Amino acid sequence: MLFSTETYVQRRQQLRELVGEGLILIFGNNEAPMNYPANAYKFRQDSTFLYFTGQHRDGLVLAIDCATGQETLYGDEIDIDDIVWYGSVTSVADMAAESGIARTAPLSQLSTLVAPKRVGGLHYLPPYRPDNTIQLMELLGQSRAEVMAGRSQSLINAVVKLRSIKSAEEIAELERASHIGYLMHTAAMRMATQPGMTEAYIGGQLDGIAASYGSIVSFQSIVSMHGEILHGYPSAAPLEPGRLLLVDAGAETREHYCSDHTRTTPISGHYTPQQRDIYDIVVACHDLALTHAKPGVRWWDVHMDVCRLMTERLKALGLMKGDTEEAVQAGAHALFLPHGLGHMMGMDVHDMEGLGQIYVGYDEETRPSTQFGLASLRFARRLEVGHVVTDEPGIYFIPDLIDLWQREGINKDFLCFDRINQFRNFGGVRIEDDVLITPDGCRFLGSERIPYKADDVEAWLMA
Amino acid sequence: MLFSTETYVQRRQQLRELVGEGLILIFGNNEAPMNYPANAYKFRQDSTFLYFTGQHRDGLVLAIDCATGQETLYGDEIDIDDIVWYGSVTSVADMAAESGIARTAPLSQLSTLVAPKRVGGLHYLPPYRPDNTIQLMELLGQSRAEVMAGRSQSLINAVVKLRSIKSAEEIAELERASHIGYLMHTAAMRMATQPGMTEAYIGGQLDGIAASYGSIVSFQSIVSMHGEILHGYPSAAPLEPGRLLLVDAGAETREHYCSDHTRTTPISGHYTPQQRDIYDIVVACHDLALTHAKPGVRWWDVHMDVCRLMTERLKALGLMKGDTEEAVQAGAHALFLPHGLGHMMGMDVHDMEGLGQIYVGYDEETRPSTQFGLASLRFARRLEVGHVVTDEPGIYFIPDLIDLWQREGINKDFLCFDRINQFRNFGGVRIEDDVLITPDGCRFLGSERIPYKADDVEAWLMA
Numbered sequence: 001m002l003f004s005t006e007t008y009v010q011r012r013q014q015l016r017e018l019v020g021e022g023l024i025l026i027f028g029n030n031e032a033p034m035n036y037p038a039n040a041y042k043f044r045q046d047s048t049f050l051y052f053t054g055q056h057r058d059g060l061v062l063a064i065d066c067a068t069g070q071e072t073l074y075g076d077e078i079d080i081d082d083i084v085w086y087g088s089v090t091s092v093a094d095m096a097a098e099s100g101i102a103r104t105a106p107l108s109q110l111s112t113l114v115a116p117k118r119v120g121g122l123h124y125l126p127p128y129r130p131d132n133t134i135q136l137m138e139l140l141g142q143s144r145a146e147v148m149a150g151r152s153q154s155l156i157n158a159v160v161k162l163r164s165i166k167s168a169e170e171i172a173e174l175e176r177a178s179h180i181g182y183l184m185h186t187a188a189m190r191m192a193t194q195p196g197m198t199e200a201y202i203g204g205q206l207d208g209i210a211a212s213y214g215s216i217v218s219f220q221s222i223v224s225m226h227g228e229i230l231h232g233y234p235s236a237a238p239l240e241p242g243r244l245l246l247v248d249a250g251a252e253t254r255e256h257y258c259s260d261h262t263r264t265t266p267i268s269g270h271y272t273p274q275q276r277d278i279y280d281i282v283v284a285c286h287d288l289a290l291t292h293a294k295p296g297v298r299w300w301d302v303h304m305d306v307c308r309l310m311t312e313r314l315k316a317l318g319l320m321k322g323d324t325e326e327a328v329q330a331g332a333h334a335l336f337l338p339h340g341l342g343h344m345m346g347m348d349v350h351d352m353e354g355l356g357q358i359y360v361g362y363d364e365e366t367r368p369s370t371q372f373g374l375a376s377l378r379f380a381r382r383l384e385v386g387h388v389v390t391d392e393p394g395i396y397f398i399p400d401l402i403d404l405w406q407r408e409g410i411n412k413d414f415l416c417f418d419r420i421n422q423f424r425n426f427g428g429v430r431i432e433d434d435v436l437i438t439p440d441g442c443r444f445l446g447s448e449r450i451p452y453k454a455d456d457v458e459a460w461l462m463a
Numbered sequence: 464m465l466f467s468t469e470t471y472v473q474r475r476q477q478l479r480e481l482v483g484e485g486l487i488l489i490f491g492n493n494e495a496p497m498n499y500p501a502n503a504y505k506f507r508q509d510s511t512f513l514y515f516t517g518q519h520r521d522g523l524v525l526a527i528d529c530a531t532g533q534e535t536l537y538g539d540e541i542d543i544d545d546i547v548w549y550g551s552v553t554s555v556a557d558m559a560a561e562s563g564i565a566r567t568a569p570l571s572q573l574s575t576l577v578a579p580k581r582v583g584g585l586h587y588l589p590p591y592r593p594d595n596t597i598q599l600m601e602l603l604g605q606s607r608a609e610v611m612a613g614r615s616q617s618l619i620n621a622v623v624k625l626r627s628i629k630s631a632e633e634i635a636e637l638e639r640a641s642h643i644g645y646l647m648h649t650a651a652m653r654m655a656t657q658p659g660m661t662e663a664y665i666g667g668q669l670d671g672i673a674a675s676y677g678s679i680v681s682f683q684s685i686v687s688m689h690g691e692i693l694h695g696y697p698s699a700a701p702l703e704p705g706r707l708l709l710v711d712a713g714a715e716t717r718e719h720y721c722s723d724h725t726r727t728t729p730i731s732g733h734y735t736p737q738q739r740d741i742y743d744i745v746v747a748c749h750d751l752a753l754t755h756a757k758p759g760v761r762w763w764d765v766h767m768d769v770c771r772l773m774t775e776r777l778k779a780l781g782l783m784k785g786d787t788e789e790a791v792q793a794g795a796h797a798l799f800l801p802h803g804l805g806h807m808m809g810m811d812v813h814d815m816e817g818l819g820q821i822y823v824g825y826d827e828e829t830r831p832s833t834q835f836g837l838a839s840l841r842f843a844r845r846l847e848v849g850h851v852v853t854d855e856p857g858i859y860f861i862p863d864l865i866d867l868w869q870r871e872g873i874n875k876d877f878l879c880f881d882r883i884n885q886f887r888n889f890g891g892v893r894i895e896d897d898v899l900i901t902p903d904g905c906r907f908l909g910s911e912r913i914p915y916k917a918d919d920v921e922a923w924l925m926a
Contacts, residue, residue, distance in 0.1 A: 032495050032497075032504065033591045033592055033817075034495075034504075034507050035507055035509065035510055035591075035719075035810075035811050035817070036591050036811055036813065036815075036816045036817030037591045037816075037817060038813070038816060039682050039811070039812065039813070039816070040683070041495065041497070041504045041505075042504075042683055044497050044498055046498065047498055083861075083863050083864075084692075084693060084801050084861060084863075084864060085692070085693045085694045086692065086693075086694055086695075087689065087692035087695055088863065128496045128498075128499050128500045129496055129593070130592070130593035130594040130596070130597050131593040133593070133597065134593050134596065134597065134607060138607070144597060144601070200675070200717075201675045201676075202675075203674065203675075204671055204672070204673070204674030204675025204676070205671050205674075205675055206671075207670050207671050207674040207675075208667055208668050208669075208670050208671015208672065208674065208675070209667070209671065210667070211666065211667030211668075211670040211671065212663070212664045212665075212666075212667025212668055212670075212671070213664075213667070219502050220503070220505055226550065229547075229548070229549065229550035230547060230548045230549075231548045231549055232549075232550055236717065254663075254699065256498075338547050347498075348498050348499055348502065349502065350499065350501070350502070352499075353499045353500075353501065353502070354496075354498065354499030354500060398546075398547060400546050400547075400551065401546075401547060
């Protein structure tokens with residue numbers, strides 16, 4: 001267990017007070033079969049279950065009765081046959097005691113608990129694993145659609161409220177995750193300039209570093225000479241000198257706190273003048289975000305400031321034209337930046353995305369946009385002390401998108417397609433770090449900064 | 464696609480002839496969410512779907528109408544928004560053409576196909592992923608229990624018949640997987656003797672090698688100083704000089720053919736006399752299996768021969784006593800070897816275990832046992848040319864099991880508990896390689912043998 005018993009007890013008490021009434025059920029994850037029932041992927045506990053219990057075993061469910069305050073950990077004990085295969089395992093009772101939960105019961109008793117409580121309100125989070133969905137379907141005697149519709153908004157709101165603000169202890173664990181990210185990215189940068197290297201080999205080594213120092217990559221690593229494909233998975237093709245290699249990758253610690261960084265490395269060791277022109281704009285945007293991020297500021301506004309700067313600089317390169325403010329309002333820059341400036345990060349790399357991005361990144365004051373590009377801004381509301389967000393501007397030349405916009409004349413008053421087409425084979429640049437909002441502004445997470453300014457990257461690759 | 468279009472066409476034709484009538488549905492795998500819907504584990508296609516189509520994309524279903532021979536690949540196309548995130552993707556029509564499948568249709572049309580065909584017999588394999596279970600529940604309007612009960616025995620039998628015999632092309636791919644296994648195990652052996660090393664670090668590096676040269680580990684690596692726990696996952700504790708480190712690990716190639724090897728390395732670089740006594744017995748058992756394995760021989764009988772040799776040798780060490788044959792028939796040796804000699808291997812590391820182990824490893828002639836130990840023999844029937852099986856004897860000292868048997872007097876006429884208790888802290892030894900049955904006998908898979916004889920291991924660690 002990462003934190004003290006008292007921490008988990010307090011978190012559950014706060015949750016109960018926020019939800020107020022009814023029965024709260026928080027499902028832990030089960031093993032996820034890969035290619036047959038007994039061959040599972042590496043176990044990954046549900047983040048919310050871990051947040052409220054600290055327990056890593058599969059097959060557990062936490063129940064909290066808001067009226068009485070009674071807490072129960074549901075789970076089945078293992079027997080001697082299992083001990084031969086898996087060794088001695090902490091009993092459900094010992095886990096409950098460690099987490100400060102008074103009662104335990106076998107999973108089969110969950111149905112008797114749920115039935116009479118449904119009148120008073122049953123609170124569960126939207127299931128994202130199909131086995132949990134089936135558990136709920138069978139427990140409630142409902143269809144999948146009914147189960148999905150029945151998720152509790154008050155429980156979602158309460159969990160988001162608690163998990164959004166990272167404690168000092170959590171920040172220490174996030175720093176550990178970022179340190180693993182440092183090891184991953186510096187290794188990838190070194191490998192990128194080695195002859196005969198492939199994206200797939202680098203991607204595999206990133207898996208290895210994440211697993212050796214933590215538990216698993218926080219998402220499938222993006223390792224691509226085609227950085228313009230936002231989620232480009234590694235191919236077996238050898239790296240081509242002259243291209244850029246975009247690596248977007250992160251680790252989870254053994255306690256499942258995440259990191260998420262992106263670097264874009266010149267495979268030849270040096271950026272070409274064209275690459276540097278674009279790269280330097282992304283650096284400037286990245287740095288700008290950090291000067292603007294502080295408590296009370298909306299991340300939406302920081303995103304828009306970054307878009308303005310990017311538009312100014314792309315105009316100077318002859319790639320955009322017209323009035324900057326009009327271009328940004330029209331979303332013309334989204335041809336180059338079709339995603340948002342960043343997202344919240346924590347125990348999930350897109351923190352709590354499974355609860356509904358709109359409840360995490362938006363609120364009554366800040367509402368989402370449907371405009372292409374801006375619609376992909378995952379987090380937009382006012383920053384608070386203890387928020388952790390990613391700062392990840394990028395510029396991409398996406399041939400399919402360029403062709404579509406040029407053909408349909410989209411934002412043609414702001415885009416210089418002749419010049420843009422000179423960059424068709426460019427690929428893409430993204431630079432990403434993880435940022436903690438502090439009372440004074442913000443700071444990076446991690447023990448050491450992964451080199452990111454063009455001169456620093458080139459010097460580091462030469463060293 | 465790994466093999467030629469013709470190969471997949473032929474496989475499907477054989478399948479259709481074996482099943483004979485009705486509609487065959489083979490479900491491909493979908494993305495498996497890890498901690499929220501959009502954050503999935505590394506995609507792993509279903510082995511049977513891959514065997515009959517060669518296609519790696521998620522969200523596909525293959526339908527074969529046995530009466531008409533009509534084949535349809537069901538799947539949905541991606542749109543421009545997806546292209547921005549994932550790049551251009553092969554269309555369902557192009558995949559079907561590559562695999563020699565005449566028709567394609569969107570997934571939504573699957574329900575119209577299934578409804579009228581159910582009378583003539585609907586054939587599907589037992590689903591092992593809960594999302595496929597839900598797909599079937601909704602398609603058939605049935606409960607989970609009904610869906611599970613409705614799996615087709617004739618389809619299971621047909622798939623087992625085809626996939627059990629590995630072609631020359633498949634063997635070449637299995638050799639590639641074993642080569643990755645060689646790289647993994649030699650790396651682990653080197654790391655095992657380095658000061659300050661942890662099981663978790665080694666386990667992570669194995670993930671990295673498997674992913675760099677192939678796709679993923681073929682199962683969660685077992686890396687443990689407590690080899691007596693048969694599936695002991697790596698802990699963060701530093702390796703202790705004097706103990707043995709058991710590493711049971713394998714890789715999948717990018718085309719999802721597997722390897723599975725075990726080595727047991729002395730952390731100090733040399734086996735103690737006690738360790739070598741036990742280790743040498745396991746080596747002898749491992750070698751014995753190879754001299755007995757050939758077409759027409761039952762793997763059951765090879766397992767029993769190994770048990771006899773093990774019992775003889777354990778008697779010589781004073782750990783067992785009495786008549787060897789009686790001891791083996793009573794299952795007394797299972798205190799030390801509570802599992803079977805090996806299992807079939809192929810596109811699944813326990814090949815086709817999801818279809819039902821009994822249909823893969825047993826037949827009308829060879830029936831499973833319920834005796835402790837022997838009941839865990841996953842494969843027992845007569846060997847045929849083209850079978851690939853693992854040869855993995857082991858000897859373990861499991862304190863919980865020793866205490867149970869001593870307390871209850873189980874097999875006390877054959878077991879010398881006083882002597883056995885001197886080995887309580889020993890751990891366990893297992894040695895495992897992958898074996899192809901040939902017309903003349905058998906041979907190892909892989910380009911180079913991972914050192915396994917005690918002298919060879921020690922010399923190799925010194926080199």
